[in-house]
Amino acid sequence: MKSVIMLLSCLTLGAANIDPPIKHDMFLFETPFLIGKWHIINPNLETRNSDEFLSITLLLESNYRFRIWVRNKDHTVKTWSGDYSADEHNLVIGLSSSSPQTFEYNVNPSQLILNGVTMTKILPRYLSGYWRSSVVKGDDVSASKISEIDLVLYPNFYFSIQSFTYTGMKKYRDGVYYIEDNNIYFIFDDGEQESQFALKRDQLFLTNEDSDTYIAFHRGGLD
The missing domain is CATH 2.40.128.640 (Lipocalin)
Structure with a gap:
């Protein structure tokens, strides 16, 4: 030391x-x-x-x-x-x-x-936890017919995400994430994704500068 x-x-x-x-x-x-x-x-x-x-x-x-x-x-x-x-x-x-x-x-x-x-x-304060979407908008998510997203951000910089469609289909992925400034980067086994985030104590907002994607989350509890 x-x-x-x-x-x-x-x-x-x-x-x-x-x-x-x-x-x-x-x-x-x-x-x-x-x-x-x-x-x-x-x-x-x-x-x-x-x-x-x-x-x-x-x-x-x-x-x-x-x-x-x-x-x-x-x-x-x-x-x-x-x-x-x-x-x-x-x-x-x-x-x-x-x-x-x-x-x-x-x-x-x-x-x-x-x-x-x-x-x-160091993890930004209030970022870790279980997040459930309240608003999902954008051409990308609309094309995939996504209606709801559950996101878990763990304090050790691992995450899991589960998306649900209007037709009842669901998709689960997990991986690691890292942060610089207000950018959050998700690394999956089959790809990667960048978003900009804004955080309040019980609300998380994800947007993407290259698309019109907008997702608002509220803090939830694991079922």
């Missing part, structure tokens, strides 16, 4: 301020599960020689920009930002800084392991 915080703390703000690059089409991004906000709480707070921080949050974006927040025991917060790169095995943070740091990593939809230290992906 101490080696990780020391490496992260060595990063500087780097070169002059520039406009961040445009974010990528996530379906073309080579390591999409890296994208998101990752968090770890210091597990050694009660020990005398523990690191002087409460938690670390690491944001990785698809335009290869990062930001780190380190919350200290005195509740001050230090931040660093800059560029990163990644291949299948290594994550390099602070490419434009005076001391780029290289981490070996493993990642799954909900956990990022950096040099053996596990960080957990």
Whole structure:
């Protein structure tokens, strides 16, 4: 743990301020599960020689920009930002800084392991749970004669979805999802789908910029 915080703390703000690059089409991004906000709480707070921080949050974006927040025991917060790169095995943070740091990593939809230290992906508040559609509109869903959709978003970034048609047919699919900004990306065994989402405590709205699809959900309970 101490080696990780020391490496992260060595990063500087780097070169002059520039406009961040445009974010990528996530379906073309080579390591999409890296994208998101990752968090770890210091597990050694009660020990005398523990690191002087409460938690670390690491944001990785698809335009290869990062930001780190380190919350200290005195509740001050230090931040660093800059560029990163990644291949299948290594994550390099602070490419434009005076001391780029290289981490070996493993990642799954909900956990990022950096040099053996596990960080957990942060889920937007109120997003997980069971959602039942109240409005389903759009040419795509109309062509499929879909009348109702049940969507379950699990906190570990897995999901299941079941759609029902006016003729009584139903289709079940499951997979993993990930989020960047207000975009949610669903990965199925047989495909993938992008939507924009808006969230209130008990309402979820999904739209698609490339179609006229609009789905309004209300929070329900599993039957």
